[in-house]
Amino acid sequence: MGGVGKTELALQYALKYQENYPGGLCWLQVRGADLGTQLISFGRRDLGLTIPDELEFNDQVRYCWRNWPQGTVLIVLDDVPSFSKDYKKRIEPYLPPAQSRFKVLITSRQRPGASYRRIDLDVLSPEAALKLLESLVGKERIDKELKEAEALCEWLGYLPLGLELVGRYLDLDQSLTIAKVQKRLEKKKLATKALLCPTEQGEMTAQLGVAAAYELSWQELPPEAQQLGCRLSLFATAPFDWPLVESCLIETEDEDDSEEEQEELEELRDRFLVNPNMLALTENKTYRLHPLIREFFQTKLAQLPEADSYKQSFCQAMAAKAKEIPKTPTRDQIAAVTPAIPHLAEAATVFTNWIRDEDLLSLFTGLGRFYEGQGSYNQAERWWELCLEITRSRLGEKHPDVATSLNHLAENYFNQGRYDQAQSLYVKALELRKELLGEEHPDVAETFNDLAVFLEDQGLFDRSESFFLKALEIRKTLLSEDHPDLVLSLNNLGRVYWIQERYDQAKSLLDQALEMTKKLLSEDHPYKIYILNNLGALYSAQGDYHQAEDLYHKALEIARHRLSEKHPHVAHILNNLANLYNLQGQYDQAEPLLLQALDIIKPCLGKKYPHVAHILNGLGNLYNLQGQYDQAETFYQQALKIRQHWLGEQHPHIAESLNRLADLYYSQEQYDQAETFYQQALKIRQHWLGEQHPHIAESLNRLADLYYSQEQYDQAETFYMQALEMRKGCLGEQHPHIADSLNNLANLYYSQEQYDQAEPLYQQALDMNKKLLGRKHIYVAHILNNLANLYNIQGQYDQAKPLYIEALDMKKQLLGKNHPDLVVSLNNLANFYYSQEQYDQSETFYMQALEMRKGCLGEQHPHIADSLNRLADLYYSQEQYDQAETFYMQALEMRKGCLGEQHPHIADSLNNLANFYYSQEQYNQAEPLYIEALEIAERKLGSNHPKTVTCRDNLERLRDIRNNP
Structure with missing residues (x-):
């Protein structure tokens, strides 16, 4: 390649080591000159030889070699154009005899054969390029505009010739800034004065500017190679795989013809572009044009009548490549398409006008999916926004592709926690799709599904369920029974059921979805990650922690293998697994998982995104459970501030953060602060969810607990009753939350010694949980404990003791033998024996409780x-x-x-x-x-x-x- 400093290096070598060549140095310019004539002139002029005129021309050359002064000689043949037949005709006859004292140094843009000892020159490293520029313009100017200087070196592709020309240009005008030269280069490209060879070269070795140097190589290319170079200039400056080039240039579908065209392209590539170093073959077996050669080829492309056609073919090929990227790409799929991404981006941004209407959506969708597949939602956002802008401009407001663009952008905003923007776009997408496609269409089902996911996240479960059901109904009507989209619908509907604690319905749907993935998709398909994660959450909610842990680990293994170690889905599963360990009191296992999740999610979304707040809340819970209240408060406050920044003051997630802080203050008996935050959370939920909602009942229940702890029993009873009635209205007469309210009321009456009122409520709660959750569930164990306490305080010891033991055994079975929750049962049994003055047995259980707490809590x-x-x-x-x-x-x-x-x-x-x-x-x-x-x-x-x-x-x-x- 021209401009890398071959001539300069040869000259520096000759000057530095001239003492090693007592027989002399001879510099011969090969390109555009007759080698024999130069040699004879050198013999007469510099060696003082008297060469007989009567000798034939070739004999005169040989005379020079025979009469050359004694000693080792360095012969430099500068800029040999070719090592083909032309070399044998124009150069070989004039080479020195095969004597060891004659050393020949050749510079060339071409690669010689294997018999030559070759030193390949590349462009400079970024550090060396900056150092060269500094030597030309001075250290002070570089230090003043360091970033601009680094960008300039990069734009010039670290080419020594370009750097020297620009450096000398800057040196001529001390008032000229590097940034201004950069702008000129970006505007005028190779025609910029800075890249033209100055009339007064001073100490410069090069005789030509960049464009003129490349023009020499261009003239030696056959038309087919020139055309190939022009078409390669359409690719971005990044390396490209050769099959991607073939997809642009080979249009025939006939296999034999295609193979023949492939061979012809490879011949042109290797012989005329790679061999003269105009096209670089990288270590990864990809190809790359130097930025300035690319600029040169682009100027030539602009002169071709076929330029528009070439650009259209390029965009078509890039759109076809983009279609290969699935909605949820795996790690391997991302790795396979990564080399093509800069070129897809080039088509989408530089050659937008040459993209066909039918390819617009595909190209931008591929780019968006590529970045979202890695959790880089902020990078994906750019492509979704550009897609919407261009489809609207090109296709008009009323077009299905515009609706799809709205839906994609809405999903992106949702993943970043920008909920107001997401909701607005989802609604627009749904309305537009209904208008253009009718109510029964897969695209309409997609938006119903996505909007349902959004509503579920906001706690609007009834509306969410309704939309999930609509999506499922449409898909069942229009798609085959074994279509992958049905898997997603079943999974999503199952998730909203487990959140509502409709566990049997949830399990049925999630199991169906899992079976379909086994039948339709690969064992480690990304859809399986979602289903296993949701099943893990379902089993965790039911107290089956061992099964939940196994499912989370399976989901985590697939996510890491298929998506990458640093994907947001991995962070989400780690967070869930940590919460599971929290429930089991395994805090040492929970903490590193939460910290890992935080490390993953921050680079993907930034340090102040709502999803980061979710993990910060998890850390707050962890430290709160361990009694590290200051640390817990710090994390809760950070989470609240992030959510307030993104979501405003009136959002369900703000209410969640306020409740977390209120719980923290409540556990420290800072009741006034706790009440303030509980009340704020209640108002936000009422504003967002209306007056009748399970979350409103939860807030009432928290306030009732607060008043109960302060022995404000009348207020507590009022709020417990309100929560109970609201839960019945929202959830029906049979639900775990109804059992929870009954248990809370029973506790209240127990504390007031109204035992006759407490007992039937405990029994109702116990029977309901056994029916809904099974006879072996942690909630069942809790009520057994409470009922045993009731019998114990009334002196009904024969009834109390078996219930205490049953509760303890159940907890051991469900939670393992070392869990903080077992302490409650151990303490209750100790109290039981204490009340009967059986102090030795009481001491045994108190000591067990103490040791267990030390083991779990430190x-x-x-x-x-x-x-x-x-x-x-x-x-x-x-x-x-x-x-x-x-x-x-x-x-x-x-x-x-x-x-x-x-x-x-x-x-x-x-x-x-x-x-x-x-x-x-x-x-x-x-x-x-x-x-x-x-x-x-x-x-x-x-x-x-x-x-x-x-x-x-x-x-x-x-x-x-x-x-x-």
Whole structure:
């Protein structure tokens, strides 16, 4: 290739090592000159030879060689045009004799045969190119415009000739900026003055500008090779596979004719473009034009009458390639099409006017799918937006392709969490498709399905279900029974059923979808990822954690294999798996998965997208469960801010974040803050979902729990009743959420010692859950525990004990033998034996609970302090005062370490320790503890909180005794 510095390198070598050649240096220009004449002139002029005129011309040449001065000689043959027959005729007769003292150095744009020792020159590295430019214009100018200088080097393709010409051009005008030269180059291409050889070359070796240098090579090409070069210039500057070129140039469908054309193209390519280095063969067996050669060929293409036809063929071929990209491309499919993407993009942006109307959608859809298939939604967005813009401009507003473009862009916005924009476009797409295609069409079904996914995400389950059913009905009517689109419809409808806890219906549909994938698609088809993930969520919701974990792992394996390690779907499954481990108390396993998911999703979507907030909430849950409240709050707040930024203040996802924060404050007994956030979440849900919705009932239930914890029983009962009635209205009389409301009301009556009202509610809830969820379910175990507590407190020990044991055994079976939820059952059994003064058995269960908590939560956790406190109470009851004091003190110190000095639980521990000293008449030690407990309670809970009242009463009782001994 011209311009890489072959002549300059040969010259630098000759000058540097001239002492190694005492016989002299002879520089002979080959292209456009007679070699023999130059040699004879050199002999007479530089060697002082008297060459007899009567000798034949070739004999005069041989005379020069015979009489050459002694010593090693360097002969440079610069710019040999060819090593073919022309070489044998024009050059071989004049080469020196085969003596070791004659060393011949040849520069050429062509590749010589294998017998030559060859050094191939390429363009410079980016670093070397920048260094060359710096040597010409000065370090100060480069430092001032470093990014512009790097971009300039890249535009010039790191070609030494281009860099030297532009560098000297800049040096002539010190006021000229690099950025301005770049603009001139982009506008005028090779005709820019900076790329023309200056009239005063100074120290430049090159005699020609870039275009003139390439013109020499162009003139040596046959017309067919010139045409091929022009057509290759349509490709982007990136490498391209040769079959992609063939798809543009070979139009015949006849196999024999096609093979013949392939051979002819390969011959032209290798002999006339690759061999003279005008076309580079890369290490990956792809081909690439140097940017400046590409510019040169494009100027020649513009002069051809067939230029428009060539551009149309190029665009057609790129559209055909784009059609090969499926909606959910696998990792292998992405890898296979990746080399073609820059060229598809070139067709879509540079040659838009030459794309046929029928190819517009295919080309842009392929590009959008390519990036979305890797989770790069922001990169895909550009292509979907451009697709909509161009289809509207070219085809008009009322065209099916415009509707499809709207649908694609809506899906992209949805995946990025831009919900308002997504909804608007989905609605437009649906209306347009109905208008143009009628109600019964696969495209209409697609939009119904996509809009249903959107509505489900927003918590609008009834509307979502309705749209999923419409999509499924249309597809069943129009498509065959074994069409892959039915798989998606069954999967999506199954998902909305499990979210609504209609588990039997959900499982039936998801199982159907899974069987269809096994029958219709490959074992590791991407559709299987969605189905396995949803089945995992279904089993998790039903408490079958082992089955759920197995399904998540299968989904994860396929996603990693088929989509890539860094795909958003992988992050989604990791998040679900982490949540599963959270449910089982396996926090050490959950945390790294959530962090992995976060690392995957951030590069795909950016650090401040709604999907990132989803994982941040998961991390908040993890730390909240472990009692790391400060960390939990940080993640919850980050998630809330991200959602507020993208979704505004009135959105269901904002309500979810507010509820998370409220739960956190509730667990720390910061009831005022919790109530504020619960109320805000309720208002948002009412605004978004209306007055009657399961999520509204959930918010009412949370508020009822809050009032219940503060012993505001009337308010709690009102909200529990409202939640129950709303759930019945929305979900029917038989639903797990109805059982939950009945259980909550029963707990309320239990706390008020209204046992006759509590028992039938517990029984109703238990029977309902057994019927709906099966006899072995975690919710069943919870109600068994509650019912056992009821019997225990009434002294009905024979009825209580078997229920406690049944609940514990069920939890062990469902959750494993080491789960935080087992602690509740162990503590209940300990309480059961404690109430009967069977202290040894009680101690055994309390100790088991303590060890289990340590195993699940570590040595420092508020729940560990709770276990220590229970043991202290036990030892106190047995008058083992030293042990009791030790455990009370340990509980206090642990709570301070975990929760800080001013937490309501600190007030509890201080009060317990004060009670201990009070009972032993150690009033001097008890009083300051009561005072400190009261101050914390008043500050954190308010003057009228039940705990505050208890602390105040205890202090007054102590003072009364001291004042009235």
